Amino acid sequence: MAQINAAILGAGRIAQSMAKTLVAMAVDERYRDLVAPYAVAARDGERAAEFAAKYGFPVSYGSYEELAADPNVNLVYIATPHNFHAEQAVLCMRAGKGVLVEKAFGANAAQSQEMLDVSAQTGMLCTEAIWTRYMPSRAMIDDIIASGAIGEVQAIEANLCYPTTAKARITDPALAGGALLDVGVYPINFIDMIMHNAPIARIESSMQPFETGVDAHDSMTFYYENGVMATAQSSILCHSDRMGAVWGTKGYLTCQNINNVESIDVFDGTHTVTAHYDVPAQLTGYEYEVAAAAQAVLDGRTECAEMPHADTMRIMKLMDSLRADWELTYPFEA
Structure with missing residues (x-):
């Protein structure tokens, strides 16, 4: 072929x-x-x-x-x-x-x-x-962090929220609806890509349910063994700024729209922009x-190197553990 x-x-x-x-x-x-x-x-x-x-x-x-x-x-x-x-x-x-x-x-x-x-x-x-996982922005973020521009990473924050409850699929437990699998997977992956599979020591999370029983708004905090603390939020109830941020000892970086990063800004310790990066033009x-x-x-x-099977399974097991903490199961799992 x-x-x-x-x-x-x-x-x-x-x-x-x-x-x-x-x-x-x-x-x-x-x-x-x-x-x-x-x-x-x-x-x-x-x-x-x-x-x-x-x-x-x-x-x-x-x-x-x-x-x-x-x-x-x-x-x-x-x-x-x-x-x-x-x-x-x-x-x-x-x-x-x-x-x-x-x-x-x-x-x-x-x-x-x-x-x-x-x-x-x-x-x-x-x-x-x-x-x-496949976009050029992934390597761009890695390169900025590796350059030492923001110092040693201490914390990460990411969110993705859209009001989508009008879509029947999103609120249907029988179709595995809810915020976690639809939008929550993005902030979780944003954090995971930056942390490069580092082990998590513990997780704290909470969930606000929708009237159908699916998760409507999720808040998740991951405490890594190396001391980094990462927070993620996702929702099907509201709009959010969709931002991702990595905070370091010398400065920080922000990513416009973690669902499809449009640009990256780097700030020093005085909150002055020291670099701006536009993501390459794309077809879609x-x-x-x-x-x-x-x-x-x-x-x-x-498998593809950008999302190997081990990474897919780790994220799926992580989301299973979150749902277990929330006592959230889908009808077909009974």
Whole structure:
């Protein structure tokens, strides 16, 4: 294979964002020889056909099984609610397709481990589509910290909140709804990327529930063994500034929008801006994860270096532990 035929499983909002990405990559000189938009599948054939016609995909299917059976598909982007990811990723991998699974990777660690076990059994790529892990801003933040510009890191703060309770999926426990898996995963990953898998000594957290029982607003504090203290907040009730900050002994840095970092400012101890960094222009932001996944398929790898299986499982286990503290379970976990 010299080019990866990419397919989208699901036809909702996030699937549309991926479709725009694949179409843009197909005409971009950096990616056009790597990825081709090929097919989309939905549970309704008419909806899938309309989706394919809108974005110029040559093939559409009215069932996920038909998509998995297509021998021309190399990589499938799983764009359905969290609780369906494991079943659908397993279907695709057993049919010989690599999978790029939208975050949160699964509804819980058990589902996530099932996917990774099948990846190992089949030799198929299985990687989590949490786009911030693949973006250039990740290395930019690391480089600033490594330069010593802010001194020794002592604390980290990150938040991501959107009022999304009007969306049925977000408030439905049966679909693994709530703030944690939908938006909380981003501040948690922002902190984890900066800490580079450092061990956590203890966690303190609290949750405000929505009327349906899902978590509506979460507050989490991670105390690392090396002394760093990190706080994260997420919510489906309100807007927040979406900021991320790293505080050090000589100064600090701030990141505009941790969900897709737009710029980074570095401050000294007098709160004076000493450096400003703009993040490189992007197609949509999703192209980085697609390119990494496509190259991994070509290389015959089962994981991407940007989000290896060990990191996915660590984050999923962390979120399971938070829900255990909140006594929050989903109906399908009973």
